[in-house]
Amino acid sequence: MLGKAVEAYVGLGANIGDPLAQLVAGVAAMRELPGVTSLMVSPVYRTAPVGRTDQPPFVNAVARLRYHGSARALLAGLLAVEKACGRVRAERWGPRTLDLDLLLFGDEVIDQPELRVPHPEMTRRVFVLAPLAQLAPELIIPLTGRTASQLLAALDPRELAAQKAEKVEAAGWG
Numbered sequence: 770m771l772g773k774a775v776e777a778y779v780g781l782g783a784n785i786g787d788p789l790a791q792l793v794a795g796v797a798a799m800r801e802l803p804g805v806t807s808l809m810v811s812p813v814y815r816t817a818p819v820g821r822t823d824q825p826p827f828v829n830a831v832a833r834l835r836y837h838g839s840a841r842a843l844l845a846g847l848l849a850v851e852k853a854c855g856r857v858r859a860e861r862w863g864p865r866t867l868d869l870d871l872l873l874f875g876d877e878v879i880d881q882p883e884l885r886v887p888h889p890e891m892t893r894r895v896f897v898l899a900p901l902a903q904l905a906p907e908l909i910i911p912l913t914g915r916t917a918s919q920l921l922a923a924l925d926p927r928e929l930a931a932q933k934a935e936k937v938e939a940a941g942w943g
Contacts, residue, residue, distance in 0.1 A: 774806060774835040775877075777843060778905070780870040780888070780897050781810075781830045786855070788828040789813065789939055791867045794854050796832060799869070802846040804838035811900035817933040819894065824864045828937060829896040831872070831904050840874040844884055847871060872897060876911050887911050892920050895932035 779799065783791035792813065800808050811831045818824050836843055847869040854867040872888045879886040887910060891897045901908070901917035909916060915923075 774837050775875040776873075777834050777836045777840075777871065777875070778873040778901065778908075779832045779834065779847060780868070780872050780891070780900075781832060782827045782868040782870075782896060783866055784818065784825045784827040785864045786866050788825075789937075791854055792828060792830055795850055795867045795869060798850040798853060799832060799834065799847070802843070802850070804836050804842065804846075806835045806837065808832055808834040809904065811904035813937045813939045814896060814899050814934045815937050816896040816935075817931060819896070819932060826933075827896060829900060829934075831897065831900040833904055836874075840871065840877060840879055840886055841884060843874065844871050870897075872901070873908075873911070878911055887913075893924065893928070895921065895924065895929060895934040898924075899934045899936075 781792050781795055796808065796810055799805060809832065813828050813830045816827050816829055818827060851867050851869050870888050871886060872891050874886045877886055892910065892913060898917045898921040902921055906918060907916060910920065913920060
């Protein structure tokens with residue numbers, strides 16, 4: 770493998786079929802992506818849907834991986850994993866078998882039409898911040914100068930209540 774390994778963070782979410790099994794399958798498939806040398810996962814959280822609220826709750830987690838390659842290549846691999854797990858992109862914020870979002874790629878800031886890192890919504894999403902704070906409590910989020918815990922604490926209490934994040938005990942997870 771060429772180049773230095775980058776620490777990347779990926780948000781995982783699912784809310785149709787067997788969501789926890791979908792997350793487990795997604796993590797297993799990410800471990801097999803070319804360039805991935807290690808992978809750790811946060812605890813699982815159950816959260817209320819955001820955007821379109823007339824759908825089942827989600828299960829969410831965040832994965833930290835060491836990756837040799839480009840952000841664009843990792844994104845392509847994540848999209849392939851989603852597709853292999855039955856993801857169909859029918860509507861924005863709709864139900865999904867598996868959603869994998871590239872949240873962070875080292876300390877890089879990327880603003881391209883198909884790739885924005887840090888993920889533009891992550892600083893407002895409890896389903897990202899809560900598991901990220903558990904997995905990497907000292908990690909400073911680029912462009913913010915703050916950790917996930919600090920960003921979570923700064924969210925509007927109404928937003929925290931609406932997203933209703935709760936940690937889920939998940940046997941066999943991780």
